[in-house]
Amino acid sequence: xxxxPPCILIAALLGLTLSxxxxxxxxxxxxxxxxxxxxxxxxxxxxxxxxxxxxxIDVEVRYGESAELAATxxxxxxxxxxxxxxxxxxxxxxxxxxxxxxxxxxxxxxxRVDPRFRDPDGRWIGTxxxxxxxxxxxxxxxxxxxxxxxxxxxxxxxxxxxxxxxTNASFQAFVSAMRLSEGxxxxxxxxxxxxxxKPKFYEKNLPVLEAIASGEIEVGFVNHYYLYLLKxxxxxxxxxxxxxxAGDPGALVNVAGVxxxxxxxxxxxxxxxxxxxxxxxxxxxxxxxxxxxxxxLVGGVKPRKGLPPLSELSGPDVRLGELGRELESTLELLxxxxxxx
Amino acid sequence: xxxxxxxxxxxxxxxxSAAALTAVALVTLPLAYLIVxxxxxxxxxxSVLERHRTLDLVLDSVGLVVAVVGAAVAIGVPLAWLVTRTxxxxxxxxxxxxxxxxxxxSYVAALALLGAFGPRGMLQGxxxxxxxxxxxxxxxxxxxAVFALTLSTYPYVFLxxxxxxxxxxxxxxxxxxxxxxxxxxxFRRVTLPLxxxxxxxxxxxxxxxxxSDFGAVSLxxxxxxxxxxxxxxxxxxxxxxxxxxxxxxxxLTACVLLLESRxxxxxxxxxxPGAQRRPTVTPLGRWRWPALxxxxxxxxxxxxxxxxxxxxxxxxxxxxxQSLSIxxxxxxxxxxxxxLAAAAAAAAVLPVAFLAERYPSFWTRxxxxxxxxxxxxxxxxxxxxxxxxxxxxxxxxxxxxxLLVFAYVVRFFPQALAAVSASLRAVNPRLEEAARGLGRSPxxxxxxxxxxxxxxxxxxxAALVFLSAMKELPATLLLRPIGFDTxxxxxxxxxxxxxxxxxxxxxxxxxxxxxxxxxxxTARRGSQLATPG
Numbered sequence: 001x002x003x004x005p006p007c008i009l010i011a012a013l014l015g016l017t018l019s020x021x022x023x024x025x026x027x028x029x030x031x032x033x034x035x036x037x038x039x040x041x042x043x044x045x046x047x048x049x050x051x052x053x054x055x056x057i058d059v060e061v062r063y064g065e066s067a068e069l070a071a072t073x074x075x076x077x078x079x080x081x082x083x084x085x086x087x088x089x090x091x092x093x094x095x096x097x098x099x100x101x102x103x104x105x106x107x108x109x110x111x112r113v114d115p116r117f118r119d120p121d122g123r124w125i126g127t128x129x130x131x132x133x134x135x136x137x138x139x140x141x142x143x144x145x146x147x148x149x150x151x152x153x154x155x156x157x158x159x160x161x162x163x164x165x166x167t168n169a170s171f172q173a174f175v176s177a178m179r180l181s182e183g184x185x186x187x188x189x190x191x192x193x194x195x196x197x198k199p200k201f202y203e204k205n206l207p208v209l210e211a212i213a214s215g216e217i218e219v220g221f222v223n224h225y226y227l228y229l230l231k232x233x234x235x236x237x238x239x240x241x242x243x244x245x246a247g248d249p250g251a252l253v254n255v256a257g258v259x260x261x262x263x264x265x266x267x268x269x270x271x272x273x274x275x276x277x278x279x280x281x282x283x284x285x286x287x288x289x290x291x292x293x294x295x296x297l298v299g300g301v302k303p304r305k306g307l308p309p310l311s312e313l314s315g316p317d318v319r320l321g322e323l324g325r326e327l328e329s330t331l332e333l334l335x336x337x338x339x340x341x
Numbered sequence: 342x343x344x345x346x347x348x349x350x351x352x353x354x355x356x357x358s359a360a361a362l363t364a365v366a367l368v369t370l371p372l373a374y375l376i377v378x379x380x381x382x383x384x385x386x387x388s389v390l391e392r393h394r395t396l397d398l399v400l401d402s403v404g405l406v407v408a409v410v411g412a413a414v415a416i417g418v419p420l421a422w423l424v425t426r427t428x429x430x431x432x433x434x435x436x437x438x439x440x441x442x443x444x445x446x447s448y449v450a451a452l453a454l455l456g457a458f459g460p461r462g463m464l465q466g467x468x469x470x471x472x473x474x475x476x477x478x479x480x481x482x483x484x485x486a487v488f489a490l491t492l493s494t495y496p497y498v499f500l501x502x503x504x505x506x507x508x509x510x511x512x513x514x515x516x517x518x519x520x521x522x523x524x525x526x527x528f529r530r531v532t533l534p535l536x537x538x539x540x541x542x543x544x545x546x547x548x549x550x551x552x553s554d555f556g557a558v559s560l561x562x563x564x565x566x567x568x569x570x571x572x573x574x575x576x577x578x579x580x581x582x583x584x585x586x587x588x589x590x591x592x593l594t595a596c597v598l599l600l601e602s603r604x605x606x607x608x609x610x611x612x613x614p615g616a617q618r619r620p621t622v623t624p625l626g627r628w629r630w631p632a633l634x635x636x637x638x639x640x641x642x643x644x645x646x647x648x649x650x651x652x653x654x655x656x657x658x659x660x661x662x663q664s665l666s667i668x669x670x671x672x673x674x675x676x677x678x679x680x681l682a683a684a685a686a687a688a689a690v691l692p693v694a695f696l697a698e699r700y701p702s703f704w705t706r707x708x709x710x711x712x713x714x715x716x717x718x719x720x721x722x723x724x725x726x727x728x729x730x731x732x733x734x735x736x737x738x739x740x741x742x743x744l745l746v747f748a749y750v751v752r753f754f755p756q757a758l759a760a761v762s763a764s765l766r767a768v769n770p771r772l773e774e775a776a777r778g779l780g781r782s783p784x785x786x787x788x789x790x791x792x793x794x795x796x797x798x799x800x801x802x803a804a805l806v807f808l809s810a811m812k813e814l815p816a817t818l819l820l821r822p823i824g825f826d827t828x829x830x831x832x833x834x835x836x837x838x839x840x841x842x843x844x845x846x847x848x849x850x851x852x853x854x855x856x857x858x859x860x861x862x863t864a865r866r867g868s869q870l871a872t873p874g
Contacts, residue, residue: 034823040834040837040838041834042834042835042838042840043838060823060824061823061824062823063818063830063834064818064819065575065818065837067574067575067578068574068575068721068815068818068819069819070578071574071578071580071725072725072728072819074578074580075580075725075728075729075732076728076729076732076733077732077733079732079733079739080732081739081740092578095578167572167575169575201562202562203559203560203562206838206839207839210839211460213461214459214460214461215460215461216460216461226839229838229839229840230839232840233657233839233840233841233842291838340572
């Protein structure tokens with residue numbers, strides 16, 4: 001993304017629209033895409049740069065928090081300047097899709113990814129996977145001391161030692177998945193059991209890991225890739241990931257994904273970007289370059305060394321696209337049991 | 342209030358009323374948005390009030406406001422007195438240093454305080470090495486939230502009170518002293534009652550800031566009303582219940598405004614336009630040492646500690662071999678947007694303040710009070726309301742620098758208003774009347790008499806807006822032109838990844854760039870917030 005702050009500044013000062021600015025890429029087709037990205041600039045900017053070089057399409061990216069960008073898109077309505085929405089989680093994409101703002105993706109695009117990682121209605125598609133794990137303190141524990149399943153953490157042995165982010169979208173998706181695969185009653189019992197162990201609550205995943213590193217807690221229910229972000233900042237932090245076995249509700253794999261906004265008249269360019277994100281090159285990015293070692297979702301692209309293959313992490317038998325509808329009941333349950341109130 | 346004096350010939354000029362009305366209508370746009378959203382939600386949206394145990398949240402927020410206002414007054418008022426009225430050694434420097442925490446964004450303040458005093462923070466690390474201390478008292482929750490928000494807000498009280506102390510007529514104090522009262526007694530019995538208005542104004546800004554804050558309370562894991570609002574956006578993607586909860590915040594604002602009016606009713610205004618005299622200096626004597634200890638403690642904890650933590654994180658970045666690049670582009674963007682916001686806010690508050698102070702009536706006071714309505718709203722609510730209006734009805738304005746500047750004006754209008762109103766109140770209206778009597782037209786009086794006298798107040802108000810705009814994040818994220826990075830968005834970019842080592846340098850740069858202005862704000866003699874030159 002070539003940066004032209006002075007140009008932007010002058011245009012803005014004069015009150016011109018930004019589309020009048022940056023004249024080197026010229027007319028003739030659209031050649032320009034506006035992306036709203038809830039994924040962090042530090043992580044995905046190189047990906048957009050590669051796409052720009054390859055496609056000769058100019059990409060302008062508004063970075064923000066996924067949920068806030070979703071709210072922005074809804075408020076903008078028809079007038080939204082966004083062509084593409086690149087989001088941190090399936091829930092956010094689902095919310096925008098439910099408002100009827102996302103276009104149906106072509107079948108051959110959808111076919112690149114396993115059905116459990118995309119919208120059953122075809123309005124968004126996962127671009128990278130994030131596995132739920134139990135992160136643990138290597139100072140206090142060895143991996144074989146950890147319960148084999150997420151059910152084991154209701155044991156009183158874990159009293160005061162568990163950390164989790166109850167308001168975080170990926171934690172809530174995990175509870176929704178548990179409700180779908182194991183039923184309401186079992187989920188409630190598990191949540192009550194965990195609550196009885198007096199867990200510590202954090203705002204997001206990363207603070208959970210920081211708390212493990214600092215000895216505040218011993219285990220945390222988080223996404224796998226935050227470990228890599230923590231190590232970036234504290235290379236010797238005594239924290240490791242424990243992947244749960246297949247079928248365990250604690251082994252859910254969630255996605256970050258992408259959708260195309262409806263009726264923008266720029267669908268071809270937008271489609272080209274989506275196809276790039278799902279191309280072998282776009283997928284290999286997660287395995288090799290990205291700071292977060294997320295899972296590539298397209299068949300044949302291997303994950304970062306040291307990660308168990310995606311096929312071993314089948315998790316509970318649920319489709320991510322169904323989780324959005326469950327969210328409200330999940331929140332009520334969490335609220336009732338004192339997780340979010 | 343008393344200052345305006347009734348009995349002006351005729352009502353206010355139409356142009357003045359129109360300008361004030363337009364300004365207030367524009368800054369209350371978010372309120373209109375909330376009403377639209379809440380009304381479209383039906384009974385389902387309103388049921389959020391029961392589901393979320395709203396009363397508990399309100400009580401928690403009120404508790405936080407009471408504690409933060411109390412702490413800010415307890416710190417701000419004595420500090421202001423020490424640096425303006427005593428022979429405290431180095432008081433110019435203390436004055437600037439004590440105001441500087443104003444420029445630290447509250448989410449950065451909270452992160453830095455956690456880094457210093459949190460579990461396994463630097464303090465605990467040091468104590469463990471020395472004395473084997475393994476745990477510190479829990480910082481999370483209420484204490485941490487009060488701690489971080491006091492850091493961000495006590496400078497409001499300090500600045501407004503210090504300015505008033507420099508400005509008020511020293512006559513009554515001298516009289517009391519002549520009657521044999523001691524220094525502390527004079528302060529308690531004479532000076533403090535004179536300070537009711539600036540303390541109330543400062544407390545109002547503190548209360549509104551505390552109500553609207555999300556960054557610090559979420560990092561400190563305190564359940565305040567703003568957190569419930571964010572939950573609605575973040576997890577349910579439903580803007581209607583969020584709007585209902587935000588309206589509860591507006592109601593709280595109304596209560597705070599009422600309290601503030603009560604608190605300052607009947608307070609003193611400078612009555613004579615006579616030449617300004619320098620107030621007498623109270624010698625501290627052997628109280629100098631406790632006074633110095635107090636200043637050291639405040640500046641140490643609220644300024645030196647955060648800066649030290651940020652410095653430590655920056656140094657870590659070097660250890661990790663990350664290149665330390667300074668974001669000059671972002672710094673320039675921050676400066677430009679904040680300067681424009683400061684100028685626009687100062688211009689926008691003038692008619693509102695002038696109307697309310699010079700033509701006091703139920704309507705003009707109500708108009709002035711109404712301009713506070715959006716100030717307790719979290720930035721995200723204001724940002725979304727402007728997204729809604731600008732994208733759908735604003736035409737080319739959307740996603741321009743102009744809209745961002747407008748958002749800053751909406752958010753920080755009351756800060757400029759407080760400063761400008763205070764300085765207008767201190768100008769004796771008889772001066773203006775005399776000029777009118779000598780045949781000048783109302784507008785000529787405004788430009789040749791009033792404007793020069795309130796200039797310091799306008800500058801001070803603009804400076805407060807500038808400093809707030811420099812650190813603003815939520816509205817900046819959603820409303821900036823694409824690619825328009827500011828220092829605040831640079832900090833966010835890295836804290837979102839948990840990379841404090843890379844977030845620290847732009848945070849330090851933000852403090853360094855703001856510092857000269859804070860120094861100018863505190864060090865200028867005889868031309869401060871509440872005084873005519």
